[in-house]
Amino acid sequence: MKSxxxxxxxxxxxxxSVSTVS
Incomplete structure (x- = not known):
């Protein structure tokens, strides 16, 4: 697993995230 x-x-x-929230 790459973290x-x-x-x-x-x-x-x-x-x-911003696009989804907006």
């Missing part, structure tokens, strides 16, 4: 999160992953997750 490594890169800045790109965080940006993508945050972007999707």
């Amino acid at each position: 490594k999160i890169t800045l790109k992953d965080l940006a993508a997750i945050l972007g999707v």
